[in-house]
Amino acid sequence: MSLSQVSANTIAKEKQIQQEIFKAIDECQNIVFNAGAGAGKTYALIEGLKYIIQEKGGNLTFHNQNVICITYTNIATNKIKEGLGNTKLIKVSTIHERLWDLIKAYQKQLLKIHIDKLKEEINEIENQLKTEVNFQAYRDLTDKESFIKLILENKDNYYKSIDRSAADFRTKIQTFLVNHDSLLTNVSYFKSLVGKIFSINNYKNCLERIENEEYKLVIYDARYNSDRLHKMMISHDTLLEYAYKIVDKYDLIKQVVLDKHPYILIDEYQDTDEKVIKILNLLADYSDQIKHKLFIGYFGDTAQSIYETGVGNRLSVLHPDLTNISKKYNRRSVNKVLNVINKIRKDNIEQESIYSDADAGSVGFYYGNKDNIDSFIEQYKTEWNINQDNKLHCLVLTNELVAKYNQFENLYRQLKTTNYYRNNWKSINTEILSHELSKLGTIPNLLYRIIDFKTKITNPKTPITDFISQNIYRDLTFDQLKKILAILESINGDSINDFLESIFKIYNKTKDESCNKIIKELLELDDYTFDTFISHMLTQLFPNIEENDMESTRKKIIELLKVDYSEYSSWFNFINKVENQDVVYHTYHGTKGEEYRNVIILMQNDFGRQGQNKFSSFFTKRTYIGSLNGEELEKFTNTKNLLYVSCSRAIHNLRILYLDDVSCFKEGIKAIFGEVEKFDVRQ
DNA sequence: ACCTTGTGAATTTTT
DNA sequence: TTCACAAGGT
Numbered sequence: 001m002s003l004s005q006v007s008a009n010t011i012a013k014e015k016q017i018q019q020e021i022f023k024a025i026d027e028c029q030n031i032v033f034n035a036g037a038g039a040g041k042t043y044a045l046i047e048g049l050k051y052i053i054q055e056k057g058g059n060l061t062f063h064n065q066n067v068i069c070i071t072y073t074n075i076a077t078n079k080i081k082e083g084l085g086n087t088k089l090i091k092v093s094t095i096h097e098r099l100w101d102l103i104k105a106y107q108k109q110l111l112k113i114h115i116d117k118l119k120e121e122i123n124e125i126e127n128q129l130k131t132e133v134n135f136q137a138y139r140d141l142t143d144k145e146s147f148i149k150l151i152l153e154n155k156d157n158y159y160k161s162i163d164r165s166a167a168d169f170r171t172k173i174q175t176f177l178v179n180h181d182s183l184l185t186n187v188s189y190f191k192s193l194v195g196k197i198f199s200i201n202n203y204k205n206c207l208e209r210i211e212n213e214e215y216k217l218v219i220y221d222a223r224y225n226s227d228r229l230h231k232m233m234i235s236h237d238t239l240l241e242y243a244y245k246i247v248d249k250y251d252l253i254k255q256v257v258l259d260k261h262p263y264i265l266i267d268e269y270q271d272t273d274e275k276v277i278k279i280l281n282l283l284a285d286y287s288d289q290i291k292h293k294l295f296i297g298y299f300g301d302t303a304q305s306i307y308e309t310g311v312g313n314r315l316s317v318l319h320p321d322l323t324n325i326s327k328k329y330n331r332r333s334v335n336k337v338l339n340v341i342n343k344i345r346k347d348n349i350e351q352e353s354i355y356s357d358a359d360a361g362s363v364g365f366y367y368g369n370k371d372n373i374d375s376f377i378e379q380y381k382t383e384w385n386i387n388q389d390n391k392l393h394c395l396v397l398t399n400e401l402v403a404k405y406n407q408f409e410n411l412y413r414q415l416k417t418t419n420y421y422r423n424n425w426k427s428i429n430t431e432i433l434s435h436e437l438s439k440l441g442t443i444p445n446l447l448y449r450i451i452d453f454k455t456k457i458t459n460p461k462t463p464i465t466d467f468i469s470q471n472i473y474r475d476l477t478f479d480q481l482k483k484i485l486a487i488l489e490s491i492n493g494d495s496i497n498d499f500l501e502s503i504f505k506i507y508n509k510t511k512d513e514s515c516n517k518i519i520k521e522l523l524e525l526d527d528y529t530f531d532t533f534i535s536h537m538l539t540q541l542f543p544n545i546e547e548n549d550m551e552s553t554r555k556k557i558i559e560l561l562k563v564d565y566s567e568y569s570s571w572f573n574f575i576n577k578v579e580n581q582d583v584v585y586h587t588y589h590g591t592k593g594e595e596y597r598n599v600i601i602l603m604q605n606d607f608g609r610q611g612q613n614k615f616s617s618f619f620t621k622r623t624y625i626g627s628l629n630g631e632e633l634e635k636f637t638n639t640k641n642l643l644y645v646s647c648s649r650a651i652h653n654l655r656i657l658y659l660d661d662v663s664c665f666k667e668g669i670k671a672i673f674g675e676v677e678k679f680d681v682r683q
Numbered sequence: 684a685c686c687t688t689g690t691g692a693a694t695t696t697t698t
Numbered sequence: 699t700t701c702a703c704a705a706g707g708t
Binding site: 072073074094095096097165166167185186187188189222225235236237239240271273306307309310397398399400422425429430587588589590592607608609610611614642 | 687688689690691692693694695696697698
């Protein structure tokens with residue numbers, strides 16, 4: 001078994017690096033700790049935290065102080081908490097949770113900032129109305145006020161027509177908006193105009209309410225991904241913005257934070273938003289000024305920065321005078337993989353395995369076309385002896401492909417093409433593919449609950465309390481329970497559609513109160529008929545639809561419910577992260593932080609609208625990196641990092657299948673992977 | 684030949 | 699939401 005013998009020499013050097021971190025903590029010298037993929041970054045961070053507990057714990061407790069440790073995700077928070085064990089001295093949380101915790105008490109100050117923000121937004125929109133070409137017709141209006149008044153009065157009518165085709169929409173609008181045809185020549189311009197008018201109106205109302213002391217509190221609501229400023233609710237980005245403003249403006253707040261938290265550690269700093277680094281820099285400067293001790297430690301890897309919002313390699317600019325500590329040892333991969341990922345990142349971190357037996361595994365780069373995918377995967381399933389205990393992880397670029405290969409292509413596509421998701425296309429992947437149930441959309445969540453219920457009642461091994469909630473179960477006699485189980489067992493139907501029809505039939509036939517209560521808890525409808533259910537789906541997925549389209553849209557809903565149950569089941573497993581197939585599919589991005597023994601990456605020239613020739617031009621440009629700058633360099637770096645993250649997941653075996661012609665950039669590939677071969681099925 | 688308008692498709696991820 | 703493109707108008 002390879003990767004089992006640790007070399008004593010490297011372990012000693014690893015310890016030495018850890019000592020450097022401890023020394024920086026002792027001397028309150030702010031650091032940035034850089035280490036590549038699989039180096040044990042989080043381990044080093046946790047060791048740092050443990051050192052603080054051990055060496056400074058008494059002092060911290062005495063002064064009623066604690067340590068802040070912030071992460072980018074909830075998953076990372078839990079990982080660190082687990083590694084750290086139970087301690088009150090260290091506050092581990094996501095950035096957003098911590099910042100809100102620090103500032104939420106300062107509502108007076110927040111309110112001021114909020115008022116400014118509302119005014120800024122109004123200004124910004126008014127400015128757009130004054131300058132943008134699309135609004136020329138509006139600017140030409142002689143009586144803007146009466147138009148605004150009319151459209152505000154007809155808000156409901158407006159929204160009722162919003163999903164109609166352009167010509168239809170125009171007719172509907174003209175019923176209440178007469179003599180304004182000049183605005184309606186271009187319907188999309190009109191919609192954009194009206195949206196802006198509504199926003200201004202909302203914001204002005206909000207300002208008025210603040211003035212009247214009706215609204216007093218600013219709220220951060222993590223469940224929503226965008227601000228609802230007029231409802232006094234801010235989302236993730238604006239939280240960071242407000243936090244920066246409040247820390248920047250009020251020295252007293254800076255001091256309170258500093259006095260309470262003399263140590264701040266940041267996990268995966270490269271993903272952190274610029275505003276957060278600016279906040280920390282303000283704190284560091286102020287601590288110098290008032291001579292209070294503060295230690296800030298950034299832990300991360302610039303080469304793994306794959307999101308544009310992250311600070312990436314701009315850290316040293318935003319927060320100067322950090323001491324650099326880097327670690328070049330790797331605890332994850334075989335030498336062949338290390339060799340490749342070192343060539344990808346090609347910077348001062350050239351990783352070396354801590355193992356003396358890392359000469360195993362294999363790496364290879366092939367090109368072919370889409371028709372080769374299946375046989376490519378089949379070949380390595382055999383060659384690597386893939387089974388339940390030795391899975392193959394396949395990385396693809398888009399969620400659409402993840403859905404396809406995970407066998408729920410139709411389900412995904414049908415949900416995606418509903419009016420609701422057409423209009424909220426940004427929410428598609430969160431609401432349909434999130435592994436956190438609370439993040440699923442209303443309908444995906446409902447479908448999930450139905451599948452969950454169906455799975456449980458059809459599996460005789462499921463404990464009864466898994467599908468009968470406690471408050472129903474506890475009042476049941478043994479006989480009642482038996483009766484209920486018999487009824488539930490009689491629910492049948494293979495598809496979701498048939499299953500539901502059966503449920504409603506039983507609901508309305510048996511008058512068993514407890515049984516109906518179970519169904520009520522499951523579906524949470526106003527009324528328990530199949531028709532009501534469909535109507536509920538309709539209002540959620542196709543809001544604002546016209547009477548004429550009702551029948552065809554109902555058909556779409558039925559079609560969705562009749563999608564092969566195996567697809568629902570696959571989706572259900574995907575959401576639950578049940579990997580019961582030998583081959584598991586992920587997006588490149590989604591594998592961050594993970595490691596797999598066997599990895600196949602499917603790659604191609606393009607990735608998305610702005611990513612034409614993303615990968616091909618990476619391999620081309622790699623030969624003349626020195627001459628890149630500006631946006632071109634940024635794009636190059638982003639691709640490099642994505643390639644680095646995906647290749648560095650592999651522990652043992654790594655293969656890439658490139659799905660486009662590679663002849664124009666063969667040399668770039670060879671420089672990293674050694675060889676490129678056309679894929680042919682082995683005889 | 685150029686401009687306007689309407690339509691439909693689109694990348695990943697976290698809070 | 700944003701953008702490319704086709705269709706249709708000038």
